[in-house]
Amino acid sequence: MNDLKKVTLLLVEDEPDLRHETAAFLSLYCRRVIEAANGSDALAQFSAQAPDIVLSDIRMPIMDGLELTARLKELSPGTPVVLCTAFTETSYLLKAIELGISAFVRKPADADQLLASLTKAALPIIQRREIDGLSDELRANLWEQLGGAPAQRSMADQVAKVARTSYNVLLQGETGTGKSRLASLIHSLSPRRTAPLVTVQMGALPVTLVESELFGHVKGAFTGADRTRIGLAERADGGTLFLDDIESAPQELQAKLLRFVEEKRFSQVGGAEERKIDVRIIAASNLNLKEEAAAGRFRQDLYYRLADTVISIPSLRSTPEAIFPLALRFLRESCEELGLPSPLLDDAAINLLTVLPWPGNIRQLKSLMRRVVLETDGVIRSSDIEALADLPVKPEERTSAEILLPPPFPCTMETMERWTLEQALRHCGGKRMKTAAMLAMNYYTFRRKVEKYGLAGTEE
Numbered sequence: 001m002n003d004l005k006k007v008t009l010l011l012v013e014d015e016p017d018l019r020h021e022t023a024a025f026l027s028l029y030c031r032r033v034i035e036a037a038n039g040s041d042a043l044a045q046f047s048a049q050a051p052d053i054v055l056s057d058i059r060m061p062i063m064d065g066l067e068l069t070a071r072l073k074e075l076s077p078g079t080p081v082v083l084c085t086a087f088t089e090t091s092y093l094l095k096a097i098e099l100g101i102s103a104f105v106r107k108p109a110d111a112d113q114l115l116a117s118l119t120k121a122a123l124p125i126i127q128r129r130e131i132d133g134l135s136d137e138l139r140a141n142l143w144e145q146l147g148g149a150p151a152q153r154s155m156a157d158q159v160a161k162v163a164r165t166s167y168n169v170l171l172q173g174e175t176g177t178g179k180s181r182l183a184s185l186i187h188s189l190s191p192r193r194t195a196p197l198v199t200v201q202m203g204a205l206p207v208t209l210v211e212s213e214l215f216g217h218v219k220g221a222f223t224g225a226d227r228t229r230i231g232l233a234e235r236a237d238g239g240t241l242f243l244d245d246i247e248s249a250p251q252e253l254q255a256k257l258l259r260f261v262e263e264k265r266f267s268q269v270g271g272a273e274e275r276k277i278d279v280r281i282i283a284a285s286n287l288n289l290k291e292e293a294a295a296g297r298f299r300q301d302l303y304y305r306l307a308d309t310v311i312s313i314p315s316l317r318s319t320p321e322a323i324f325p326l327a328l329r330f331l332r333e334s335c336e337e338l339g340l341p342s343p344l345l346d347d348a349a350i351n352l353l354t355v356l357p358w359p360g361n362i363r364q365l366k367s368l369m370r371r372v373v374l375e376t377d378g379v380i381r382s383s384d385i386e387a388l389a390d391l392p393v394k395p396e397e398r399t400s401a402e403i404l405l406p407p408p409f410p411c412t413m414e415t416m417e418r419w420t421l422e423q424a425l426r427h428c429g430g431k432r433m434k435t436a437a438m439l440a441m442n443y444y445t446f447r448r449k450v451e452k453y454g455l456a457g458t459e460e
Contacts (some may be wrong), residue, residue, distance in 0.1 A: 003119055003122065003123070003126050004026075004029045004030045004031075004115070004118060004119055004122060005029065005030065006031060006126050007030055007031055007051075007052040007053055007122045007125060007126065008030065008031055008032045008033075008034065008050075008051045008052050009032070009033050009051055009052070009053050009054070009055060009118070010033075010034045010036060010042060010045055010049075010051035010054045010055070011023050011026065011033055011034065011035050011036065011055050012036045012037075012039065012041075012042040012054065012055070012056035012057060012060070012068065013035075013036075013037070013056075013060075013084075014037055014038055014057060014060040014061060016037070019035055019037070020035075026055075034049055034051055037060075038060045038063055039056075039060060039062060039063025039064060039065065039067055039068035039071070040062045040063045041062075042054070042056065042063075042068055043063075043068065043071055043075075046072065046075065046076075047075075052080075052122060052125050053079065053080045053081075053082070053122050054068075054072060054079060054080070054081045054082070055082045055084060055118065056068055056069070056081065056082070056083055056084065057083075057084055057085055057107075058083055058084075058096075059085065065083055066095055066096060069081050069083070069096065069101060070099055073099060073100060078124075078125075080102040080121035080124070080125065081099075081100075081101045081102060082101065082102050082103045082104075082105060082118060082121050083096055083101050083103075083104055083105070084105040084107060084109055085104075085106070085107055086106065086107035086108075102117075102120075102121035103117040103118075103120065105117050146178075146182075152314075152319065152322055155182075155311060155313065158309065158311050159185060159186055159189070160189075162186065162309045162311075163185075163186045163189035163190050164189065164190060164191065166280055167280075167308035167309050168261065168280070168282070168283070168305065168306050168307070168308040169183075169186060169281075169282045169283070169308065169310075169311060170246075170282075170283050170284070170285070170289065170303075170306045170309070170310045171183060171282065171283070171284040171285075172286070172287075172288060172289065172311070172312050172313065173286065173312060173313030173314070173361075174286050174313075174315045174361055174413075174416075174417065174420070175286050175361065175417075175439060175441055175445075176316075176360040176361035176362055176363035176364055176439065176440055177313040177361045177362055177363075178313060178361070178363070179244070179284040179286075179313060180199070180242070180244060180284070181362075182311070182313065183240070183242045183244075183282045183284065184197060186282060187239070187240040187280075187282070190280065192238065192239045192240055192280055195236075195238035195240075196235060196240075197236070197239055198233075198235050198236035198239065198240070198241055198242065199232075199242045199244055200213065200214055200232050200233075200241065200242065200243050200244065201244050201245060201442065201445075202243055202244060202245045202246055202248040202249050203245030203248035203442065203444065203448060204245075204444050204445060210249070210250065210253055211253055211256065211269055212225075212229070212231070212269045213231060213232060214231050214232055214233055215231040215233055215234075215256075215260075215268055215269060216228070216229050216231030216233075216234060216268040216269070217229055217231075217268050217269035217270050217271070218269070218271040220270065221268070221269045221270025221271070222269070222270065225270070228268070231266075231268065233260070233277065233279065234275065234277055236277070236279050237278060237279060238277075238278055239279065239280070240279065240281075241279045241280070241281050241282070242282045242283075242284070243257075243281065243282070243283040243284070244283075244284045245284065245285065245286070245445060246283040246285050246289070246306065247285045247286075247287050247289060247297075247298055248445070248448070251299070254298070254299045254302050255299070257302055258299065258301055258302045258305065261281055261302065261306060262305055263276075264276055264277050264278065264279060281306065283306045286413075287413055287414060288412070288413045289303050289306070290307075291412065291413070315361055316358040316361045316362055316364075316365060317358050320354045320355075323354050323358075323365065324350055324353065326362065326365060326366075327345065327353055327365060327369055328345070330365065330366045330369035330370070331372070331373060331380075334369055334370045334373040335373055338373065338374075340373060341378070343372075343376040343378050343379060343380050344378065344379045344380065345379075345380045346379055346380065346381050348381060348382035349381050349382045349384065349385050351382070352382045352385050352386070353365075353385060356385075356389065357423075359420045359423065359439060360438065360439040360440050360441075363440040364438070364439065364440060367440055368385070368388060368389055371388045372384055372385070372388055375387075375388065417449070417453075418453040418455070421435075421446075421449060421450060421453060421455060422453075422455055424438065425450070425455055432446065432447060432450060
């Protein structure tokens with residue numbers, strides 16, 4: 001019965017004494033009770049005060065309860081109406097049922113029966129309000145976690161909507177923008193959150209082993225297969241399978257992925273038995289897969305099966321307003337992990353953070369904040385940022401000759417990625433391993449991209 005404390009009730013009764021007495025009783029249980037003497041008065045009160053539920057007598061002067069119900073259903077079809085009357089003529093009951101009332105309560109009303117009928121009628125309203133409240137809270141929490149910029153708000157809305165569905169999701173964004181973290185967030189908000197989230201790093205697996213790692217193999221399937229092995233897909237049964245760097249999947253594997261994504265069926269390498277699992281698939285790419293598919297570099301039919309929902313993650317440099325909130329959150333998390341008090345960021349440090357190019361995006365920002373926490377004396381200054389951000393020179397000391405502008409727009413994501421990698425390699429003196437570490441990228445993924453774009457560099 002306490003649920004009624006969340007609703008406002010409109011009581012419509014033409015007998016003054018009975019109306020006041022009933023209103024006083026219901027006020028003990030409802031958040032608020034509004035009184036009306038007839039149907040016409042009730043319509044005016046409904047328009048002015050928007051109650052959640054209506055309890056009305058049937059036989060009243062000026063406008064009876066049936067006409068009132070019909071008018072209310074036109075104005076607000078979702079508002080529950082409960083009729084309370086001493087008259088039980090069949091014609092009245094049938095008309096009321098046709099109008100879609102929520103319940104009948106006979107006069108004189110039994111208190112427990114009246115409260116039970118009102119609670120049952122109000123339950124959908126209460127549940128909808130709670131769900132809306134949770135959704136608003138969820139979106140606000142996601143927005144804060146993702147950085148707080150308008151682009152992040154849109155992304156938070158998408159995540160909140162798709163997380164509870166079984167839709168496949170394709171995450172697209174530059175390296176370091178947080179695709180893995182977003183996949184984890186979607187999984188944690190889904191009905192599958194108690195089952196595993198299994199990640200497959202498609203770009204880090206050798207071409208000869210990627211199918212075996214994904215689907216498993218039987219004993220003797222190839223040289224060295226001394227036992228049957230369950231693949232990562234099967235380990236994700238009941239949960240979520242995250243296919244990172246999906247654009248790296250070889251063409252021959254893409255054909256097998258096509259059926260797997262659509263039907264959730266597969267066979268182990270070397271095996272004849274077909275297996276079926278229940279899994280939700282999230283894929284991620286730092287390329288525009290639609291463009292890759294149009295250019296023939298990725299299967300178009302596989303793209304459309306993966307892309308039930310596409311979430312595009314903006315780069316950090318394109319959302320500078322998100323940098324400061326994210327930096328504060330990473331500082332707080334690092335300090336909590338280390339048991340240290342949170343330091344302050346002075347204005348110069350904040351300004352510097354917002355103008356840095358961040359080729360490694362969120363991953364680079366998080367790494368920098370973790371290092372800064374260990375070096376600070378309680379206040380983080382721009383000199384601390386410069387010392388730890390691996391800047392080749394101070395921003396104000398750069399000459400125009402040293403600043404290589406990004407390619408002019410419009411340009412493809414591939415062109416922008418090539419430019420970013422080229423600048424990062426230049427910054428690190430051409431050393432691939434150092435560049436990959438600075439960008440917080442898997443080295444093998446980084447090396448594959450460098451070779452793809454024909455960029456020079458050394459292994460050491």
